[in-house]
Amino acid sequence: MNRDELRKLPQTDEVLRSAQMSALLEKMPRELVVQALREEINGIRRDILQGDRLKAPGVPELIRGCEERLRQDPVRTLRRVVNATGVIIHTNLGRAVLSPAAVQKTAELAAGYSNLEYNTAEGARGSRHDHAASLVRFLTGAEDAMLVNNNAAAVLLALAVLSAGRETVLSRGELIEIGGSFRIPDIMECSGAILREVGTTNRTRVSDYEKAVGENTGLLMKVHPSNYRITGFTEEASLEQLSALAREKGLPLVYDMGSGLLTDLRPFGIDEPDIRYAIRQGADLVLCSGDKLLGGAQAGIVAGKRELIEKMKRHPLARAFRVDKLTLAAVEATLYAYTDTDRALREVPVLRMITESGDALRQRAEHLRGILEAGQAGAGGKPALLFAVEPVTDRIGGGAAPETVLPGWAVTVRGGDAAEIEKKLRGYEIPVIARVAEDRVWISVRTLLENEEDIIAGALAQ
Numbered sequence: 001m002n003r004d005e006l007r008k009l010p011q012t013d014e015v016l017r018s019a020q021m022s023a024l025l026e027k028m029p030r031e032l033v034v035q036a037l038r039e040e041i042n043g044i045r046r047d048i049l050q051g052d053r054l055k056a057p058g059v060p061e062l063i064r065g066c067e068e069r070l071r072q073d074p075v076r077t078l079r080r081v082v083n084a085t086g087v088i089i090h091t092n093l094g095r096a097v098l099s100p101a102a103v104q105k106t107a108e109l110a111a112g113y114s115n116l117e118y119n120t121a122e123g124a125r126g127s128r129h130d131h132a133a134s135l136v137r138f139l140t141g142a143e144d145a146m147l148v149n150n151n152a153a154a155v156l157l158a159l160a161v162l163s164a165g166r167e168t169v170l171s172r173g174e175l176i177e178i179g180g181s182f183r184i185p186d187i188m189e190c191s192g193a194i195l196r197e198v199g200t201t202n203r204t205r206v207s208d209y210e211k212a213v214g215e216n217t218g219l220l221m222k223v224h225p226s227n228y229r230i231t232g233f234t235e236e237a238s239l240e241q242l243s244a245l246a247r248e249k250g251l252p253l254v255y256d257m258g259s260g261l262l263t264d265l266r267p268f269g270i271d272e273p274d275i276r277y278a279i280r281q282g283a284d285l286v287l288c289s290g291d292k293l294l295g296g297a298q299a300g301i302v303a304g305k306r307e308l309i310e311k312m313k314r315h316p317l318a319r320a321f322r323v324d325k326l327t328l329a330a331v332e333a334t335l336y337a338y339t340d341t342d343r344a345l346r347e348v349p350v351l352r353m354i355t356e357s358g359d360a361l362r363q364r365a366e367h368l369r370g371i372l373e374a375g376q377a378g379a380g381g382k383p384a385l386l387f388a389v390e391p392v393t394d395r396i397g398g399g400a401a402p403e404t405v406l407p408g409w410a411v412t413v414r415g416g417d418a419a420e421i422e423k424k425l426r427g428y429e430i431p432v433i434a435r436v437a438e439d440r441v442w443i444s445v446r447t448l449l450e451n452e453e454d455i456i457a458g459a460l461a462q
Helices: 002-008 012-017 019-027 030-049 059-071 100-110 133-140 151-163 184-191 206-212 239-249 275-280 306-314 316-320 325-337 341-347 349-355 358-378 418-426 452-461
Strands: 087-089 144-148 167-171 194-198 217-223 253-259 285-289 300-304 386-397 406-414 435-437 440-444
Touching: 002 030, 012 019, 012 030, 012 059, 019 030, 019 059, 030 059, 087 349, 100 325, 133 144, 133 275, 133 300, 133 325, 144 151, 144 306, 144 325, 151 167, 151 184, 151 217, 151 253, 151 285, 151 300, 151 306, 151 316, 167 206, 184 194, 194 206, 206 239, 217 239, 239 253, 253 275, 275 285, 275 300, 300 306, 306 316, 325 341, 341 349, 358 386, 358 406, 358 452, 386 440, 406 418, 418 435, 418 440, 418 452
Parallel strands: 087 386, 167 194, 167 217, 217 253, 253 285
Antiparallel strands: 144 300, 285 300, 386 406, 406 440, 435 440
8 A cells, every 4th residue: 555655646747747836836946845855755655665654645745844944044044023921122032123214224325335434424444343333432421432242242342342351350249140151251262351350149249350560460350240130138339339439450451241221211110221311421442232222233332431432443453353244234224213202112122022011912912812713713613812901010031120010911822832823923924923821822912013913823723
């Protein structure tokens, strides 16, 4: 019987000549389609020989299997997903969503030439470090600024320039580890700087820094614990205190604030330092990320004293860490929105998601439930899934404001194995990433973008 079914299995050429396959060949490269089709046929042939399959499929079934394989495109692995987790700056899902202005500016520069390193006024070579720097200066009050490809690069470059072969004085309570097991001491070692730990895990005073300063001290450093908090019997030296000590000793003060912020979010319950505050408190260099609370593309932003930043620009590592035109375009467009705080709160997706009201979120959840229930009703028969609107706890994520809880609303899905439903959502043509808890799937609306409700409905209907 197995041999008979093998003979019935359509040949590759037969399937490729079929009318149904012509539509797929118009959308996808022929070589990828042929490869997927051969893999599908070989897999079915193996199943028949092993007795795992009794009947050979027809051409339509083979094409559906081919389409499913192509959906899991082995060539183009980076793809869009729907973030239904309620975690706004989700590191695994690409962190910050860019604003429409940033997307437009990036597309504009990607589609043509630009003045990346050309001074149009003088008709001569320019510097990519000039772009976005004027906006950072305007927004922060810093003397100068530059961009590198992430905040770890900014820290490494600053230490290599200012403290290679010399001691960097840092509190033990600030020897942080960021994602992927990257630790401040490891970055410091790569830079050539020598770590001089002071104080204790929970208490470090400015006097501890003062006692550690010697002939071989290169700089004083403070690191904001953006992804954790130490509470209880604690004490830390303030930026203002360290700035006064640095001036007295003739040393630079470098502040790694991690998650860059350019607007006051305390009215929304988020107590995080912003770049302007750090500059006013006397930090000589402020280092932060562009794709966390700032809401832009992945980048490291350096703001501070012009003399120090000029040294960083001239260091050989600056070329290794430099950003490309698309990153510059996205960051510049994001920074421009901050010239009007109300505009930034409206247009920068990270800020909009953080500040969205509970009433608005609940209305969105009710709207999504209606769409999902209509989709189930349209499928005919008894609804397979049940939907409810329930309160949920959302998070900022991205190593920012770890203690902040954002009360939100979600649509929950019941009606079967929750883990299996979540798995199928992930397997949809546009994967929907949701959470499973309390025997149901939670779809948080805070992180959903415009028109993604229809994608979720399609995934659940399937």
